[in-house]
Amino acid sequence: MLVGKALIGLAMSGTYSANAFALAPASPQAAAISQLFVGTLIYLGAIFALVTFLVLYAIIRYRDRPGAPEARQNFGSRKLEIIWTVVPILSLIVLAGFTVRTMIVSDPPTANADPDLRIVAHQWWWEIYYMKTGVVTANEIHIPAGKRLLVEFRSADVIHDFWAPALGRKIDIVPGHPNRLWIEADQVGTYLGMCAEFCGNEHAWMRFLVIAEPPGQFAAWMKEQLAAPPSPTTADEQLGAKIYHESICTNCHVASVGPDLTHLASRRTLAAGALDNTPENLAAWLRDPDQFKPGSNMPNFELSDDKVRALVAYLETQK
Amino acid sequence: MKQAAIPDTLGGESFEEEAREGWLSWVSSVDHKKLGIMYLLGSFFFFLVGGILALLMRVQLAAPNNHFLSPQVYNQFFTMHGTTMVFLVLVPMLVGFATYMVPLMIGARDMAFPRLNALSFWVQIFGGLMLYFSFATSGVNGGAPAVGWFSYAPLSETAYSYGPGVNYWILGLLGIGVGTITAGINLIATIICLRAPGMSIRRVPLFVWMTMITAFLIVVVMPILNAGLVMLLIDRLLNAHFFRADSGGSAVLWQHVFWAFGHPEVYIMILPAFGIISEVIPVFSGKPIYGYDFVAASTLAIAFLSLAVWAHHMFAVGLGHAFDLFFAISSFAIAVPTGVKIFNWTATLYQGRIRFTTSMLFALGFLLMFTIGGLSGVAFAAVPIDWQMTDSYFVVAHIHYVLFGGTMFALFAGVYYWFPKISGRMLNERWGKVHFWLTLIGFNLTFMIQHVLGMLGMPRRVFTYPALPGWAEMNMASTIGAFVLAFSVLIFMVNIAISLRSGAVAGDNPWDAWTLEWATTSPPPPENFTHGVPPIRGRRPLWDLAHPDRTDEMMMKLVK
Structure with missing residues (x-):
């Protein structure tokens, strides 16, 4: 229940109103792909409509019914075979051309620059x-x-x-x-x-x-x-800083085993999107990470309520 | 009527069944018909298991952030679902039909190597049991493999999957691989050496043609998988580093090895289905297949091209534009012979007299559903579209349109078509039609919407997802569709059970079909064609027999 509520809250908070729609591009690269995608879907949709029409027409027109003519025993037509081989080849050559152009626009060369x-x-x-x-x-x-x-x-x-x-x-x-x-x-x-x-x-x-x-x-x-985050001031914050820096947390969180938490409070989510970053969620996460992200590498340290409160107080200052 | 004698198994051994009773007569059998039935039953059993796994997954995905299955269990389930459906359902079901039908269709006494035939089946079954035994391994890291059906290294290496699950996956697939390869060799030998007099290679039914091409593909590509599996096993058990980048190996190498097998495998799963369709559509249209030569030759083209398209599974790996483009073009190319088939099946309908039997309905369903899957495959060949849509639910939808909308629909068409031959009784047509429509509705409800989910950014293989706008509703619709699909399978099973007892007696040739399997009794006697086969002067021996005044031979001359 708690999790359900947390997630609904998270969706409501707007974090997940974020755009992840491949056809709503927000960059020139994505726009090029979106254009190719839409064009291709129209092209393929037309082929599907054609096949569907041909099949439906045939099965209605030539269905077995009283008085229907006997089936005609024909074996094929070389001319038609050539048509339905060559026309798709030509249309696919056009699609291949658009593919190459879109590849260049949507994934420009990266060799001669230093990464940002x-x-x-x-x-x-x-x-x-x-x-x-x-x-x-x-x-x-x-x-x-x-x-x-x-x-x-x-x-x-x-x-x-x-x-x-x-x-x-x-x-x-x-x-x-x-x-x-x-x-x-x-x-x-x-x-x-x-x-x-x-x-x-x-x-x-x-x-x-x-x-x-x-x-x-x-x-x-x-x-x-x-900038360095502010130093802890209240008793809770100081206790939290002590726990964070002097017990086991930093074994992972400054060694890239877990994320760096220096400016945690400035981030929008916790646990790579599993939770919205609020003090309540942070406390719930510290109490039992497996409830939200079972099997993650964050252990459950069975922290007392006091320690959780102190850690949350400290981490919330880390903007 | 003059009957021609038929060729015996290779080596001239006689494999007359000893008079055994009950289950022993099945377990000890080397008869291609009994083995064919066992293949079909075995793969149907695994179909139910794989389907139940899928239903459980769909329950988990029915609502956002659901806690019905843990990620550990969910990840095992989708791995086992994919592995099961590919290796233990679709391939063996098609091999099962081939094992049963090919010797009858070409007028042979049995498969070329009857004992090898039994070995293929049993090794395959034990491979499947080995795979499923992984569920029984205990402990924190126990359980089935949880690495996906393509088991990408290094996730599948001991550093990240330290339980024994992946080892069982490897050993199970090795067993299945050996069984499939030997079945392939057996089918090739049978089709090349045991055709009845007059049954030239240009006269064999298209199902036999496509089975032969498939068998060649099996023999060429399954060993690639087996080699890869052994390498992975050596990595895992002997601490080698074929696929471990941290000690000089290459994670990309596994992908090359796997997909060099894996893409032709897709055609191994679809070509025999094409074969079934190429039998069913002509019979129920009352016409010969349109463009036999082109349907057969396009199969050859597909098989060759399928060996050169594997890296379209790897466009997102970042191997360079030139590399991607090569595989894009080969993938576009393979759409052409596939399209040729679609057009020929459609043309076969024209000027026919179409009987809407359940088998035909499934074949027509195949025609349209497979076209959707084939066309979305063309979209994936356009590299930038793949860059967006690969590994999303769009690809999940695509593979299911190909393998369910394609292969499974064709298999159902085959079941309704050949059940009377195999059992001697007709399947109930009314329930068959209910089965068909529920399958069509359930299938499209489940998978059509997944195209949209993919475009909205839902990655595949996630055990849950956040409550993004619309996602809950679309996933719920998909889950409901899955249950409709499951219900349709129940109806199918009930239909089989009832028809086996009280279905109408089929007679030799209930559909007025033309190929040799319909020239014998239903079910066929233990020994095939003891009195020889009808004369074979064309592709439709039973048509020629019924219409001596206008045989295929005469009519083809008229056309020319």
């Missing part, structure tokens, strides 16, 4: 490095709207796949095979993305958001990420 971002895919979360500023974040990719950024993808473990349907093609993230892709959003907005290659237990909750902001707002976000 490096995205490392983990079981089951995303680690995002801004190469020029050194900012590290997780499960949320902030980009300036209208600017093309080169992303390099690496895998920390198994094969994953980066897919933000409104922004363009998906790309596999294969261990030992780094890939590169230009990403871009020409409108300000939030775009939904996810892992599209099955990667184990929690593949379903390996989601991310691409947040395209006006350049000024993006710069402000970057500045905030670069």
Whole structure:
């Protein structure tokens, strides 16, 4: 029940009103694919309509009924065979031409540039490095709207796949095979993305958001990420900081086994999209991660209520 | 009537059944008809198991963030569902029909190697049991494999799947692979060596043609899978690193090996289905197949091209545009001979006298449903569309339109067509039609909507999803469709059970069909054609027999 409510809340909060529709493109790359897709669907739909018409016409016109003429014993026609071989070939050559053109537009060459971002895919979360500023974040990719950024993808473990349907093609993230892709959003907005290659237990909750902001707002976000978060002040915050830094949390969370939490409070979701990032959800997550993301690598430490309250108080200051 | 003697099994051994009673007469049998029936029953059993797994998955997906199945269990279920349907249902069901029908259709006493025939079946069954035994492994990491039916490395390596599930998957598939390869060899030998006098290779029924091409494909590509499986097993058990990038191996290599087998496998699952359709549509249209030569030759073209399209499963891997384009063009090319078939089946209907039997309804359903699956396949060959839609629910919809809307519809057409021959009794047509319409409605309700879910960004193989606008409703519709589909299968089973007891007696040739299997009794006697076969002077021996004044030979001359 709790989970159900949390998720409904999350949907209502607007996080998941984010666009993930392949035919509602928000970048030139996605627009090119969408155009090809729609055109191809019309072309294929016409063929299907033709076949359906031919079949339905034949089975109605030539159905067995009293007085129907005997079936004509004919064996085929070389002329027709040539027609229905050659016409599809010609139409497919046209489709192949559009395919090549769309490939070039939707996946421009990436060789001669330094990547702006490096995205490392983990079981089951995303680690995002801004190469020029050194900012590290997780499960949320902030980009300036209208600017093309080169992303390099690496895998920390198994094969994953980066897919933000409104922004363009998906790309596999294969261990030992780094890939590169230009990403871009020409409108300000939030775009939904996810892992599209099955990667184990929690593949379903390996989601991310691409947040395209006006350049000024993006710069402000970057500045905030670069700044050190405020020091804990209240007793709860101080206790939380002590638990976080001196017990087991940092074993994973500063070692890229789990996401870096330095600016956790500035993010919109928890656990790669499983929960909306609210203090209540964070507390529920700390009490029992398996309730929300069973099989994830975050252990249940059976924290006391006091400790949970302290950790939440501390982490909520980490903007 | 003068009857020609027929060729014996290779080596001239006599395989007369010993007079055994009850189950022993089945277990010890080397008769192609008994083995064919066992293939069909065995694969139908696995069809029910795989279908129940699918229903459980659809229950889990009926509502957002459902907790009916844990991700661990859900992931095992979709792995087992895919593996089961491909390796233990569609292929063996088609092999089962081939095992039963091919010797009858070409006028042979049995398969070329009857003992090998029994071996193929039993090894395949034990492979399936081995695969399912994985559910019995216990412990935290126990249970069935949870890596998807293509088992991508390194997820399938011990570092990420340390339980024994994947080992059972490998060993099970090796057993199934050996069984399938030997069945392929047996079918090739049978069709090449045991055709009755007069049954030239250009006169064999198209089902036999397509079975032979399929058998060649099996022999060429199944060993690729077996090699890959052994490599993965060595990685897992002997700590090698064929597919482990962290120690010098390559995760992409597994994909090449798997799909070099995996894509031709799709054609192994569809070509014999094409064969069934090429028998059913002409018979119920009252006409010979339109363009026999082109339907046969296009099968050959598909088989050759199918060996050069595998990397269209890998467009998202990032192997470069030139690489992608090669496989895009070969994939476009394979659509052409497939289209030739669709047009020839359609043309066969024209100027016919069409009888809407259940078998014909399923064949017509196949014609339209498979066209949808084939066309969405063309969309996937256009690389950028694949970049968007691969690994989404759009691809789930596509494969089900090909393998259910295509192969399963054709198999149902085959069951309704050949059940009278195999059992001696007719299946009830009224219940058959209820079965057909429920299948058509349930199938489209389940899978049509999944195209939309894919476009909206629903990835495949997720055990749950957030409450995005519309997703709950669309997934619920899909789940309801799955239950309609399941209900239609129940009706089918009841129909079989009742018709076996009290169906109308079929007689030798209830459909007025023309191929040799209809020249014998229903069911055929233990030994085929002891009195020889009717003379074979064309593709439709029984037509020629019934119409001596206008045999196919005469009419073809007239056309020329």
